[in-house]
Amino acid sequence: MAVAFRMLGTVDAAEDAVQEAFLRWYRMDAERRQRVRNPAGWLMTTLSRICLDILGSARVRRETYIGPWLPEPLPENSSVVGSTDPELSASIAESVSTAMLIVLERMTPAERVAFVLHDVFDFSFHEVAEMTGRSQVAARQLAATGRRRVEGYRRNEVSSQEHDRVVRAFRTAAEGGDVNELMTLLAPEAALLSDGGGVVRAALKPIHGARNVARFFLGVMRRRPDVKLTLSQSGNRTVILLVDGNGVGGVLNLGVEVGSVAHVWIQWNPNKLTTWQSADNEIKPRSV
Structure with a gap:
């Protein structure tokens, strides 16, 4: 949920994406599931690709949205925000702020997914490449472009x-x-x-x-x-x-x-x- 929300910007969309990933897992027969050496990695890869598809179609749907579209604000104590690692807690919390989510909205779907996976959740570029179906070089470039957008926002940010x-x-x-x-x-x-x-x-x-x-x-x-x-x-x-x-x-x-x-x-x-x-x-x- 935490990853999907930062990719999609609303709890409903994130829940739908997570549910779809698990449905695809359970639609496979037992033999195919047993051949998956890393079920958690399979689910994250599937979720990332679902989010890419949703982000692509979301831009079309928002053209018919009534009035401005804004991301969903979350209370500080929401389970979607939390992190068990105190060193990551500040950056994890910042990544669900309305200002940051609006910056993420300005990224392309691929930039957003790569940035969230690598810069927010610390997946390696090898892992990001596998999850997004791109080369490591492409994954690195996508995250770097997203990072530049975020750095532009942070230059004007106050304490x-x-x-x-x-x-x-x-x-x-x-x-x-x-x-x-x-x-x-x-x-x-x-x-x-x-x-x-x-x-x-x-x-x-x-x-x-x-x-x-x-x-x-x-x-x-x-x-x-x-x-x-x-x-x-x-x-x-x-x-x-x-x-x-x-x-x-x-x-x-x-x-x-x-x-x-x-x-x-x-x-x-x-x-x-x-x-x-x-x-x-x-x-x-x-x-x-």
């Missing part, structure tokens, strides 16, 4: 502490309802994307410019006085939950660059919020 400070200031300004105060936190060319998936109301097109973004978000808050803004954690970053009497109705992520908010991403689609309904979402203080 976790600075990101958290800006998120808290954003929440305070939003709760105060002052457009000018909120604008001071937004970059002049800030952009807001909201994903309702055609299921719930959301902006169907990106909103550009600090004033437009501030006015839009405060307008949402005025129309929904029952919504409370609560801090939580997702992908090693602080996020803002939009909570009403029915639970978490939205997750707001901020892309912070050099102290100001360059991107506002709001996930409203209830099909991408199911992991928040049963999670303990109260924010935990960061250890210093």
Whole structure:
């Protein structure tokens, strides 16, 4: 699940891919399964190729998606996020942040699969080549191209502490309802994307410019006085939950660059919020 989610960006798609891999395993007769010397490797290879196929068709489906498509945010305590290796925990958590998943979305399917397998989960290029059906040279090149895209994102990235400070200031300004105060936190060319998936109301097109973004978000808050803004954690970053009497109705992520908010991403689609309904979402203080 952990690998499939980072390749595909939603829990439902990841679950479907994992289920299909196991179905293919059990469709083989017992004799063929016994000839497989490394069942776990066979399953990972099969899963990787399923994800490649899904990513290829996903681009076509998203052309008919209602409004902007955003990846699914995950609570910090989701089993999809966790890692038993403390040395890997930070990079593993970062790889499910909304900002990182959006970077992954900009990769080709082959780049994404190679990058996730090698750079996130530390598979060798020999293993990546076998899993993707490519040569080791091609696998290395694909991962390197994906890595350059990630490095471009990281050049503008701020520290976790600075990101958290800006998120808290954003929440305070939003709760105060002052457009000018909120604008001071937004970059002049800030952009807001909201994903309702055609299921719930959301902006169907990106909103550009600090004033437009501030006015839009405060307008949402005025129309929904029952919504409370609560801090939580997702992908090693602080996020803002939009909570009403029915639970978490939205997750707001901020892309912070050099102290100001360059991107506002709001996930409203209830099909991408199911992991928040049963999670303990109260924010935990960061250890210093």
